Amino acid sequence: MSNLSDFDSPKRPWLTAFVPVAVILLAAGLYWAISASDSDVDGLTGDLPNSGEKLLSGKNYYTYISEIELYPSNEEGKPWDQGDDGPDIKYQIKWLGNEVFESSVKDDSLLANWSGLQIDLNWSDLLGKTLSPNETIQAARIRYDALSSIEVIVKDSDLAKDDLAGNLNIELKTLRIGKNRKDFPKKTDNCIRRIEITVLPIDSTLEDLAQFMKE
Amino acid sequence: MIRLLILASSILLGLGLVAPTMTIYPKAGNFSWLVELVDPESVLPVTYSIVGIIAELASINDWFLVFVLSIFSIFFPIIKLYLFWVVSFSSQNSKLINAYSIVSRLGKFSMAEVFVLSLALISLKTLPGGTEVNLNWGCYVYFLAVVLSIATSLKINISISEFVQ
Numbered sequence: 001m002s003n004l005s006d007f008d009s010p011k012r013p014w015l016t017a018f019v020p021v022a023v024i025l026l027a028a029g030l031y032w033a034i035s036a037s038d039s040d041v042d043g044l045t046g047d048l049p050n051s052g053e054k055l056l057s058g059k060n061y062y063t064y065i066s067e068i069e070l071y072p073s074n075e076e077g078k079p080w081d082q083g084d085d086g087p088d089i090k091y092q093i094k095w096l097g098n099e100v101f102e103s104s105v106k107d108d109s110l111l112a113n114w115s116g117l118q119i120d121l122n123w124s125d126l127l128g129k130t131l132s133p134n135e136t137i138q139a140a141r142i143r144y145d146a147l148s149s150i151e152v153i154v155k156d157s158d159l160a161k162d163d164l165a166g167n168l169n170i171e172l173k174t175l176r177i178g179k180n181r182k183d184f185p186k187k188t189d190n191c192i193r194r195i196e197i198t199v200l201p202i203d204s205t206l207e208d209l210a211q212f213m214k215e
Numbered sequence: 216m217i218r219l220l221i222l223a224s225s226i227l228l229g230l231g232l233v234a235p236t237m238t239i240y241p242k243a244g245n246f247s248w249l250v251e252l253v254d255p256e257s258v259l260p261v262t263y264s265i266v267g268i269i270a271e272l273a274s275i276n277d278w279f280l281v282f283v284l285s286i287f288s289i290f291f292p293i294i295k296l297y298l299f300w301v302v303s304f305s306s307q308n309s310k311l312i313n314a315y316s317i318v319s320r321l322g323k324f325s326m327a328e329v330f331v332l333s334l335a336l337i338s339l340k341t342l343p344g345g346t347e348v349n350l351n352w353g354c355y356v357y358f359l360a361v362v363l364s365i366a367t368s369l370k371i372n373i374s375i376s377e378f379v380q
Contacts, residue, residue: 020225020296027229028266035233 053177055144060202062116062209064101064139065091066179067196068154069111070165071186080156080163086110087156087165093140094151101140105157114138116198116209137209141202146173154192166192175199217303217370221296224363228292231265231357238262240347264353265289292364299367 055061068089074080080087089112093101106112116139142150149171156163166189170182180197184190200209240260263271265288272281 018297020221020300021293023222023225024229024232024293024296027226028233029229031230032233 055172055175055177055199057144057146060141060143061177062137062139062198062200062202063093063142063150063175064114064116064198065093065103065152065195066116066198067111067113067194068192069194070154071191071193072110074156074163074165074191075188081108081158087163088158089165090155090157090162092153092155093142094153095140095142096148100142101138103138116200139198139200142172144172148172152195152197154195166190168192168195170197177201217367217374218300220363220367220370221299221303224360224367225296227356227360227363228296231353231360232289233264233266234353234356235262235351236264236268236353236357238349238351240349242346262351265357292361295364295368299364299371302371 068091070080070087070089074087086108087110088105088107089109090105091103092099103114106114117136140150149169152168152170154165154168156165166184168182168184168190174180175197177199180199181194182197183194184192186193238260239262241258265284269281269284269288272284
């Protein structure tokens with residue numbers, strides 16, 4: 001420039017002009033290296049589900065059965081339904097003597113699953129329907145007390161009369177946050193081989209609830 | 216002075232290209248909570264740098280935008296600084312007139328990259344469902360690099376004008 005003399009000018013200005021390009025690449029590379037090492041540290045401290053934690057007294061929880069497996073025959077040792085059809089499984093949860101939740105029916109299955117999330121939409125809902133998380137989360141709401149329990153009543157749903165598959169009394173103190181597997185022997189009054197009870201804190205974030213319920 | 220400006224602009228440009236430029240907070244209107252339940256990952260905030268935006272566009276094969284953004288956001292500013300640096304050494308010789316014309320032409324396109332970024336932001340700001348786009352510090356660093364580049368261009372123009380007179 002005008003404040004420079006020809007003496008100051010480099011012999012190959014086109015070559016030295018790569019200085020700003022090198023500076024640009026250096027600045028970008030330096031930032032990239034620093035931010036990459038930061039994200040590695042962040043990755044070690046991600047939020048993990050608090051699965052396996054004890055329930056806290058006085059706190060409210062979503063409780064639902066995520067899986068039920070029945071023995072192949074009913075209480076009388078006979079097939080569940082007439083013909084080769086399997087049982088149509090549904091369950092109810094009673095807490096403090098009151099029915100607080102009833103599940104949907106899973107047709108023709110010895111092994112039934114519920115995700116805890118369910119949306120029932122009709123054609124008329126296309127005109128406008130308001131949904132709330134309470135409607136969508138299909139679970140019983142209970143408050144933990146170490147001395148109380150819930151009653152899980154599993155039935156084979158029939159048009160005429162539901163057949164009882166088993167009636168289980170689950171003490172709340174035996175439950176933990178997340179999935180709780182319980183196995184039962186076949187008896188004259190029990191045809192439930194296994195149930196999986198999922199317990200989630202009501203004040204969980206939607207993301208945590210969804211993560212648990214999707215599993 | 217001119218070379219200091221070029222170096223400062225280069226550092227800021229390098230940072231501005233890879234630093235977080237914008238964060239998108241996806242929303243699905245009244246059903247946001249539902250989407251959070253069913254597919255929580257799809258509503259997580261996403262932060263992009265300018266290079267990240269271009270890489271994202273390349274991954275979805277939007278080559279036109281990749282081309283436009285690459286030219287105006289990356290290559291054009293770099294070439295401009297490269298030429299400025301050359302011009303800063305081309306004093307009092309026959310190359311001055313050529314350099315002067317190049318710098319003058321480049322000056323007209325100084326705000327092109329800002330214009331492209333603004334367009335991208337405006338289009339994202341109008342996303343439905345309440346989706347928000349927030350600018351991050353990388354955007355300001357990039358703009359500062361552009362401003363310094365413009366200042367360099369003006370300084371070079373003044374110096375050349377003085378020499379021609």
